[in-house]
Amino acid sequence: xxxxxxxxxxxxxxxxxxxxxxxxxxxxxxxxxxxxxxxxxxxxxxxxxxxxxxxxxxxxxxxxxxxxxxxxxxxxxxxxxxxxxxxxxxxxxxxxxxxxxxxxxxxxxxxxxx
Amino acid sequence: xxxxxxxxxxxxxxxxxxxxxxxxxxxxxxxxxxxxxxxxxxxxxxxxxxxxxxxxxxxxxxxxxxxxxxxxxxxxxxxxxxxxxxxxxxxxxxxxxxxxxxxxxxxxxxxxxxx
Numbered sequence: 126x127x128x129x130x131x132x133x134x135x136x137x138x139x140x141x142x143x144x145x146x147x148x149x150x151x152x153x154x155x156x157x158x159x160x161x162x163x164x165x166x167x168x169x170x171x172x173x174x175x176x177x178x179x180x181x182x183x184x185x186x187x188x189x190x191x192x193x194x195x196x197x198x199x200x201x202x203x204x205x206x207x208x209x210x211x212x213x214x215x216x217x218x219x220x221x222x223x224x225x226x227x228x229x230x231x232x233x234x235x236x237x238x239x
Numbered sequence: 240x241x242x243x244x245x246x247x248x249x250x251x252x253x254x255x256x257x258x259x260x261x262x263x264x265x266x267x268x269x270x271x272x273x274x275x276x277x278x279x280x281x282x283x284x285x286x287x288x289x290x291x292x293x294x295x296x297x298x299x300x301x302x303x304x305x306x307x308x309x310x311x312x313x314x315x316x317x318x319x320x321x322x323x324x325x326x327x328x329x330x331x332x333x334x335x336x337x338x339x340x341x342x343x344x345x346x347x348x349x350x351x352x353x354x
Contacts, residue, residue, distance in 0.1 A: 133279070159341050168243075168329050168345030169282070214281060218341065225270055225289065225335070227343070228298075229282040 133212060135234040144202040146233045148215030153196065155217035159227070160189060160200045163212045172200070172213075202235075210237045241266045243346035245330050251352045252320055260315045260349050262330030269335040271313035272297070272343070273305065275326040282329065288313055289335060320353040327351075 138144045150158065156177040161169035173184045175191050175198075182189050188201040198215050212232045219226065243264045252258055264271065272287035274297075284297030288307040302324055304316040313332075317324060327350050331343040 157341055166348075168331075168347050169343075170345070171340070171342040174341045225272065225287050226297075227284070227341075229274075231279060231281040 133232050133234045135236060137236045137238055138205050139238050140205060140207060142205055144200075144205045144209065144235060146200045146202075146213050146235065148198040148200075148230050148233075150196050150198060150215065150217040150230070152217060152219060152228070154219045154221065155228075156220050157218050158189070158191060158198050159216040159218070160187075160198075161214045161216065161229075162209075163214065163232070165211075169214060205235075205237050207237050207239055210235055241344070243330055243332055243344050245328075245346040245349050247349060248347065249350045251354065253354055254321055255319050258317050258320060258351075260317075260328060260330075260351070262313045262315065262346060263311050264313075264330075264332040264344070265311065266332060266334075266344065267310065268332035268344070269310070270343075271307065271330065271332045273303070273313070273315045274329045274331065275299065275324075276329060276348075277326050285315070285328075320351075322353050325351060325353050 159174040160172040162172050163169045173189050175182045175189045180191050186203045190199045212234050214229050214232045216227045216229045246261045269290045273285040274282040276282050283299045285303050286305040288294045329348050330346040333343045
């Protein structure tokens with residue numbers, strides 16, 4: 126969206142460096158977690174998900190880490206590129222409520238410095 | 240091309256004038272949902288539907304209605320829009336069975352301004 130980057134935590138990273146985007150979730154009963162990427166003027170796009178029975182999952186250039194003890198989730202992006210500049214949202218869900226009840230965080234804006 | 244489409248993309252209207260934002264998906268997904276996105280608040284779920292004729296409230300349903308008469312369509316209705324419904328709206332869809340991931344597919348968004 127055009128102005129959804131306002132009021133957001135911002136992470137600035139040099140091109141080629143690794144990025145780590147953090148997320149604290151609130152519901153101890155949440156058993157699945159999702160990361161979305163939202164580029165300016167577009168809808169969110171799925172990146173990766175992880176179930177609570179895992180603590181790490183890897184995708185293409187991305188890794189999600191889950192620490193249930195402290196209710197913390199992180200998204201690591203390797204070799205960050207200018208195309209990674211976007212707002213990143215974490216989302217949590219409790220499958221006992223039906224997986225469709227997903228709660229999104231406020232997002233983190235990632236700025237890649239060329 | 241698999242996609243979720245929304246119309247209109249931009250809409251400026253006045254308080255009290257009924258409007259409908261359409262949403263359509265071509266992936267035969269059972270699940271569809273509406274979200275609104277406001278600065279500093281992330282995406283908040285308005286309504287969702289698990290299948291035809293099955294809808295339920297999300298976290299912020301007040302002032303909105305939905306219907307699901309066909310699997311592919313999930314319109315969002317504002318019977319009497321108010322300025323606090325000025326927002327960016329997203330429709331999303333996904334499968335509900337045989338899940339290998341929790342991915343939702345989002346539309347491009349509808350920017351609504353109510354004056």
